Amino acid sequence: MLPMIIDSHCHAWSLWPYLPSVPDPENHGSAEQLIHQMDTNGVDRATIVCAQIFQNFDNNDYVANALSRYPDRLEQFVDVDSMWSDTYHTPGAANRLEQAAKRWPMKAFTHYVAGEDDGSWFNSPVGIDFLGTAEQLGLIASISIAPHHQNELRKAIERHPNLNFLFHHMSGLRAHGEDARANLDNVIETSKLPNAFLKLSGFHYLTGTPWNFPYKDTLWVYEECYEAFGTNMVWGSDFPVVKKSMTHLQALEALRTHCDFVNEPDKRAILGGTLERLLSEARSVTK
Numbered sequence: 001m002l003p004m005i006i007d008s009h010c011h012a013w014s015l016w017p018y019l020p021s022v023p024d025p026e027n028h029g030s031a032e033q034l035i036h037q038m039d040t041n042g043v044d045r046a047t048i049v050c051a052q053i054f055q056n057f058d059n060n061d062y063v064a065n066a067l068s069r070y071p072d073r074l075e076q077f078v079d080v081d082s083m084w085s086d087t088y089h090t091p092g093a094a095n096r097l098e099q100a101a102k103r104w105p106m107k108a109f110t111h112y113v114a115g116e117d118d119g120s121w122f123n124s125p126v127g128i129d130f131l132g133t134a135e136q137l138g139l140i141a142s143i144s145i146a147p148h149h150q151n152e153l154r155k156a157i158e159r160h161p162n163l164n165f166l167f168h169h170m171s172g173l174r175a176h177g178e179d180a181r182a183n184l185d186n187v188i189e190t191s192k193l194p195n196a197f198l199k200l201s202g203f204h205y206l207t208g209t210p211w212n213f214p215y216k217d218t219l220w221v222y223e224e225c226y227e228a229f230g231t232n233m234v235w236g237s238d239f240p241v242v243k244k245s246m247t248h249l250q251a252l253e254a255l256r257t258h259c260d261f262v263n264e265p266d267k268r269a270i271l272g273g274t275l276e277r278l279l280s281e282a283r284s285v286t287k
Contacts, residue, residue, distance in 0.1 A: 006272040007046035009236025017054040029240035031066035037248040050079035055163035071287040082112035094133040128283035130131030135163040138283035146172040147183035169202030175218040191228035201236030204245035214258040231269040
């Protein structure tokens with residue numbers, strides 16, 4: 001039996017939310033397109049990271065509906081109080097999270113943090129209550145942050161040892177620029193915490209050169225993160241946004257073929273084994 005492949009970072013929208021516009025906005029990023037790519041490229045399961053951006057204010061509902069159609073293939077990471085919401089970092093976050101867990105079949109919450117923030121909200125009374133509620137509910141924390149947020153997040157990760165944290169797209173690292181080394185060292189410091197995980201995704205974000213598969217200029221970052229995090233990394237395609245930079249299959253092969261510094265047992269874990277364990281340990285849901 002082939003090892004299971006689970007995509008840790010996908011999106012699905014009823015309307016394509018990005019420029020340039022596309023001729024099929026209702027289909028370009030749909031759940032059916034995601035399932036088609038998964039079937040074509042041998043991906044067994046995927047987690048859909050909800051993002052209620054632009055016209056997709058009902059994305060949590062849209063994704064929950066997709067789970068009802070593909071219950072054995074998809075998991076939902078519900079968008080709660082992300083930076084584009086009116087409730088971003090306002091009082092009552094824990095209650096909103098609790099209500100979300102009652103409404104949607106969520107294995108995790110996702111939360112996008114604004115770049116200008118310093119991350120201290122996670123250690124404020126409201127943030128502590130929010131993460132404590134997530135921990136009690138048995139959720140995974142799927143968080144989009146930049147490297148400069150890591151100092152504050154480490155405090156939160158240590159305070160909530162039973163809450164697993166997944167950081168999107170290598171926590172916003174870049175392979176170039178004067179801060180690349182310092183930012184990488186900061187993220188690697190977080191690898192000392194056993195409940196911190198890095199999404200091995202977004203090769204196209206780490207470089208300033210778009211559509212440059214297999215992004216060899218970024219591999220040094222992935223290799224150093226692998227040496228630090230080991231199998232506390234999980235592969236993600238970033239479907240359908242990845243279409244702007246490479247194909248879904250290339251997003252898979254960027255790890256499977258081109259990260260030759262990863263040994264085969266660890267590669268199997270990063271491609272699916274680690275995330276399968278995290279999902280099985282998270283709260284049970286009815287889709």
